[in-house]
Amino acid sequence: MVSRPLSLLAExxxxxxxxxxxxxxxxxxxxxxPELDADAxxxxxxxAAALGILQLHLSGGEPTLRPDDLCSIVERARRREIYTNxxxxxxxxxxxxLDRLVLAGLDHIQLSLQGAHAQLADSFAGAAVHERKLDxxxxxxxxDVAVTLNCVLHAGNIDGIDDVxxxxxxxxxxxxxxxxxxxxxxxxxNRAALLPSREQVDRATASVQGARGRLRGxxxxxYVLADYYEVFPKPCMHGWASRFLTxxxxxxVLPCPAAAAIATLTFENVRERGLAEIWQHSAAFNAYRxxxxxxxxxxxxxxxDIDFGGCRCQAYLLTGDAGATDPACSKSPRHxxxxxxxxxxxxxxxxxxx
Amino acid sequence: MNPPALAQGVxxxxxxxxxxxxxxxxxxxxLNDSAAAIVELLDxxxxxxxxxxxxxxxxxxxxxxxxxxxxxLLQRLAEKMWVAEAATAP
Ligand code: SF4
Ligand code: SF4
Numbered sequence: 001m002v003s004r005p006l007s008l009l010a011e012x013x014x015x016x017x018x019x020x021x022x023x024x025x026x027x028x029x030x031x032x033x034p035e036l037d038a039d040a041x042x043x044x045x046x047x048a049a050a051l052g053i054l055q056l057h058l059s060g061g062e063p064t065l066r067p068d069d070l071c072s073i074v075e076r077a078r079r080r081e082i083y084t085n086x087x088x089x090x091x092x093x094x095x096x097x098l099d100r101l102v103l104a105g106l107d108h109i110q111l112s113l114q115g116a117h118a119q120l121a122d123s124f125a126g127a128a129v130h131e132r133k134l135d136x137x138x139x140x141x142x143x144d145v146a147v148t149l150n151c152v153l154h155a156g157n158i159d160g161i162d163d164v165x166x167x168x169x170x171x172x173x174x175x176x177x178x179x180x181x182x183x184x185x186x187x188x189x190n191r192a193a194l195l196p197s198r199e200q201v202d203r204a205t206a207s208v209q210g211a212r213g214r215l216r217g218x219x220x221x222x223y224v225l226a227d228y229y230e231v232f233p234k235p236c237m238h239g240w241a242s243r244f245l246t247x248x249x250x251x252x253v254l255p256c257p258a259a260a261a262i263a264t265l266t267f268e269n270v271r272e273r274g275l276a277e278i279w280q281h282s283a284a285f286n287a288y289r290x291x292x293x294x295x296x297x298x299x300x301x302x303x304x305d306i307d308f309g310g311c312r313c314q315a316y317l318l319t320g321d322a323g324a325t326d327p328a329c330s331k332s333p334r335h336x337x338x339x340x341x342x343x344x345x346x347x348x349x350x351x352x353x354x
Numbered sequence: 355m356n357p358p359a360l361a362q363g364v365x366x367x368x369x370x371x372x373x374x375x376x377x378x379x380x381x382x383x384x385l386n387d388s389a390a391a392i393v394e395l396l397d398x399x400x401x402x403x404x405x406x407x408x409x410x411x412x413x414x415x416x417x418x419x420x421x422x423x424x425x426x427l428l429q430r431l432a433e434k435m436w437v438a439e440a441a442t443a444p
Binding site for chain 2: 146217
């Protein structure tokens with residue numbers, strides 16, 4: 001029996017006015033058009049509700065580039081009792097849009113910063129937007145919606161982690177997500193420049209532990225590990241096609257937001273087939289479902305129901321075989337691929353282009 | 355002491371198969387039956403005593419025992435900042 005998915009990531013558009021070098025969006029951004037229109041998205045929401053989806057994450061790209069459509073989708077999801085989470089970089093969060101979103105029933109906003117200080121943050125964003133983001137943060141915090149502040153950590157900003165935590169404290173943020181950059185899309189392209197050293201990661205981890213103790217009950221800090229420096233891989237998506245699905249801007253349905261990069265799989269489109277059908281029967285979804293597809297060392301490993309062999313996309317991107325053990329695992333015969341990258345270099349970052 | 359309530363950005367509901375779940379910013383949290391029964395009564399109006407009394411009556415259990423279960427759960431939820439008021443002894 002195929003399990004029910006819990007969460008849907010709706011990528012409304014890959015367009016964005018910023019240029020974060022760690023963006024996980026694909027390099028061929030223009031291949032994801034035409035974008036689904038609002039009616040099609042509302043149909044996806046209806047189908048998702050019927051399939052048992054409980055949470056809808058609205059992302060991109062920058063989803064607020066489609067403000068009217070965004071509000072319609074939130075409203076529809078709310079009507080279907082689905083929890084809605086807007087993932088935004090905040091540069092278009094006007095008072096008017098915030099009010100409309102809250103009225104439509106938005107439950108949560110995740111707003112991202114590129115760092116604690118304008119000069120550095122703006123150098124990664126590729127535009128002078130830091131102050132505007134802080135202004136959006138203040139206005140979001142004043143409204144009837146939960147807010148998480150997010151910052152992606154990489155070699156260029158991870159040493160400023162204490163300042164990010166202090167900023168969150170100063171603004172009265174109750175939830176902070178500090179996420180080590182993952183290497184997909186533009187992030188993989190820029191990996192040499194983005195990957196922090198082990199010492200940097202260790203210091204950051206210690207900062208998080210200290211702050212968690214100090215801020216217990218006042219601020220919840222979630223920390224996304226740097227999998228290149230872990231012994232075992234992340235339990236990516238809680239297993240391929242087990243709980244999560246993503247709908248890309250053009251309607252392609254993916255088991256993971258990075259999965260379109262896997263050229264050996266073909267992904268179906270909600271324009272042509274229902275969401276439930278795709279979830280249950282699509283060859284791409286069934287390819288790595290469960291543990292039956294695994295080869296050694298995963299097959300006989302006692303962690304296979306814990307981390308599910310790691311990330312299929314990372315396995316594909318690094319080894320060329322989506323069915324391989326994630327090279328981030330220390331038991332992977334190709335763990336050298338991660339180690340070699342981790343040696344580090346100071347290559348230049350290539351800003352994401354639209 | 356204020357009656358406990360779910361924090362902003364936290365919702366309780368039952369999924370299609372009747373499972374009680376907490377929808378939180380970080381994701382979906384499955385609740386066992388007794389936790390779901392408690393969380394379902396968090397409306398910001400009922401006090402901990404009232405919740406314990408209601409559940410004690412429903413399951414024919416001693417109120418003091420139920421009350422300590424309720425306090426334990428609220429304590430854990432408060433640590434994750436999923437309930438707005440921590441359970442404090444009267
Ligand atoms: S990571 Fe940066 S560039 Fe990519 S969508 Fe988000 S804000 Fe835009
Ligand atoms: S061998 Fe496979 S299952 Fe075992 S820890 Fe590594 S990735 Fe996980």
